[in-house]
Amino acid sequence: MYGLHRIKDIPTQVKNPELVERRRRQIAEAAVKLFMAQGFHKTTTRQIAQAAGFSIGSLYEYFTSKEDILYLVCDSIHAEVERGLTEAMSRAAGGRNILAEVIREFFMVCHRMSDFILLIYQETHSLPSQWRKKVLENELRITGLLVETLARIASSGELPYLDERSIELAAHNISVLGHMWTFRRWYLARHYRIEDYVKLQTEFIIGMFAQGRND
Amino acid sequence: MYGLHRIKDIPTQVKNPELVERRRRQIAEAAVKLFMAQGFHKTTTRQIAQAAGFSIGSLYEYFTSKEDILYLVCDSIHAEVERGLTEAMSRAAGGRNILAEVIREFFMVCHRMSDFILLIYQETHSLPSQWRKKVLENELRITGLLVETLARIASSGELPYLDERSIELAAHNISVLGHMWTFRRWYLARHYRIEDYVKLQTEFIIGMFAQGRND
DNA sequence: CGTAACTGAGCGAGCGCTCGGTCATTTTAA
């Protein structure tokens, strides 16, 4: 968690870059808990500062606004999801049924990061547009990894032919069906174990590819 | 729009029930625009009152809190979606390919109501839990309509056998893939026309059912 | 001693919501 690799565009008063990174990690870690528990708007900057272990004044040495903190949090979450998926892809690369394994690994990442992904769904719209844009780019890059996977499998002949647009849309579908486990958890978790969910959805998704052209 | 059929549980100071309904419709109509444009938290009660055409004082004759208004808005939206889907189901009942037609109609409802559905995704979590619960019930009832459709088609033998749980999950998938058009619109609408989206997704979804048991 | 990091009291804009009051309309009763 807390990759923070793209945070250089958030301005700070503090000179020492290592310190900046350490403190921001501290703040993000405190903030994400509060945001998940109470939401962004009900969380006060004072609460964040206190939970992070320093004063409100210091907090504003590392950020220029409350929204900055939300952006950092969203960015860290996406970084972690991306890390998880990348790992999953290389782990699955040698397997017997690559697609099923990537789906499985991705869904398990969504499961582990459930609350975090939900936070992104709920609070992205509270960001100033400049940063909302960046968050959506992150989302798109992650979907891009799935596009890549599908394209590789397709070109190796293990899937029936699909044009680029279909592959892309399929990747979005997989991504969203993973997220669905997070934003419909209030219902799904009462009726399915994650293993069942993965199994059923994997069958459905593979079915999606299995044949073509109905109309 | 603005069915308002379940609003009796929102308290009011005003005696005349017709008036209450008319005024609340007025307020909801004004509020939904503001919420879509600025979000719930950035919209002030004064703005809502002004846009609805009366004073802040009067507004609080019809509601006890700002959250009440959000609840009314969410409820109206769900009522309208449900109405649209119910109509679609009866319209499609006699068709050649019932499933494809229901999917198409449902997706078109999502398309028409894009901004409204997005609002529900973004602001449901701002509701007090008592009303969030009701909103999620609404969501579930709508998914239930899709379950019903699938079950009917399956039992008529037009689909391969699927157990109850699979049918239910499939219905959730259809629902969420419809919503996906709203909450990934920032990307999808740039690359697909709604007709293409419906066509591609319909093929995918029908594929989901076309065969079974991979593992 | 100077600079970088940290502190927290304080500011003031803005918020949700209240409440004393006005006024048009309806009801009462002489």
Next chain:
DNA sequence: TTAAAATGACCGAGCGCTCGCTCAGTTACG
């Protein structure tokens, strides 16, 4: 018939408070 009384929808100044953010001052450190 009509004046008095009651009603209820509507109004908006203003209350009490919160919260994001600042800045003058203090501490830590090389």
